[in-house]
Amino acid sequence: MKNKIFFFIFIILSFIITFPQNETSKDEPVVRVDSTIVKEFQIKDVSNDDGSKLEISCQKVLEGNNSLFKLYRKELNDTVFKNVKTFQSFPVKIVDEGLSYQKKYQYYLAVSDSLGNESEKCLIGDFSPKADLFKTDKTILLLMIIIYTMVIIYLVESVRKGKDLFVRKISGLDTLDEAVGRATEMGRPVLYVPGSSSMSDIATIASLNILGPVAKKIAEYETKLIVPNRDPIVMTVAKEVVKESYSEAGRPDVYNDNDIFFLTDSQFGYAAAVSGIMTREKPATNLLLGMFWAESLIMAEAGNTTGAIQIAGTDAVTQLPFFITSCDYTIIGEELYAASAYLSREPLLLGTLKAQDYFKGFIIIIITFYFVILLISWITGGNLVFLNKILEILRFIFKS
DSSP: OHHHHHHHHHHHHHHHHHOOOOSSOTTOOEEEEOOSSEEEEEEEEOSSSBSOOEEEEEEEOSTTOOOEEEEEEEETTOSOOEEEEEEOSSSEEEEEOSOOTTSOEEEEEEEEOTTOOEEEEEEEEEEOOOBOSSOGGGHHHHHHHHHHHHHHHHHHHHHHTTOOOOOOOOHHHHTHHHHHHHHHHHTOOEEEEOOSSOTTSHHHHHHHHHHHHHHHHHHHHTOOEEEEESSHHHHHHHHHHHHHHHHHTTOGGGOOGGGEEEOOSOHHHHHHHHHHHHHHHOOSEEEEESOOOTHHHHHHHHHHHTTOEEEEEESOGGGHHHHHHHSSEEEETTHHHHHHHHHHOOHHHHHHHHHHHHHHHHHHHHHHHHHHHHHHHHHTTTOOHHHHHHHHHHHHHHHO
16 A cells, blocks of 8 residues: 555656646747737737637737727627727736637737727737636645545545554643543533534534533543534534433433523624633533634633633634633633544544645645755755756745
């Protein structure tokens, strides 16, 4: 399996090195005419598009003439020309957009004097834009997706076969056993707040992924779990997640549907209600995981005053300082996304997580390599041909 993947990567890298980096094809059809007005008046297709653009270019013949030039266009079967652009400076390159690859077009260029009278018209046509099935300047992106998919498949299969992939320790998640055990010993509930956002937020999805293994562990300890929600759809999903986790733990009888409930969609009304639950129920463990805004400090401080163990996590950079100050453990940024894989050790999640880590490392190496080559090229004055070739390839990769 490893040999096949390495061979596949070698073929792709070989293709990248030999891949042509010109944006337009050398064999691209061009319609060109010369006249007493301009020379090299030509029209050609724009490559790597959906067949909606044509490029028109020309150079001036009469020096010292300050007349205006007007470019007109019409469909082949039409009788009326429409003005595309009026210009005076040369050489000119115009990209005419909003066309159809199913139609043919004619263009003409006219000289206009100060009174608006046109003379010396130069006609060119018939030409239709061509639609490309594949954007060749995005080939490197396709290749990277293929490589990334292959790496994910390899890592997922490796985990399924029993290979232990290293994942950096996340202290906030390692203390979950202790936090749930403490709640059981004290006879108090665990409060889980899945954030203040909706299901369209990735942080909310990550939070509900964490809720699954957390609820399973709580079911094993037969501890009460309270999940207040600000969004009714999040509440519905949370109920299904908790119910399934209790069933997996073999304790569906312990599940209480009334412990997962909707409060209000008001931001500070929700914060006040959660703070009230913390004060009345006095949960031994508070888990604040998801997307939070200004209400984060209100809830975190309320939980802090009750003496509960607090584990918070969010990808909102502006709220992290409040959680770090008020909570015992804080899951920062992408640790929130990695938490579900960290807790469940599910092969698909773990393989995807490690593939992301490998590709982030690969991108860092490529960027570092680019700047090293750029520095060497600057020191040598850019006289080394192979360095310039490497820089061209790296720029092509970054551009894609």
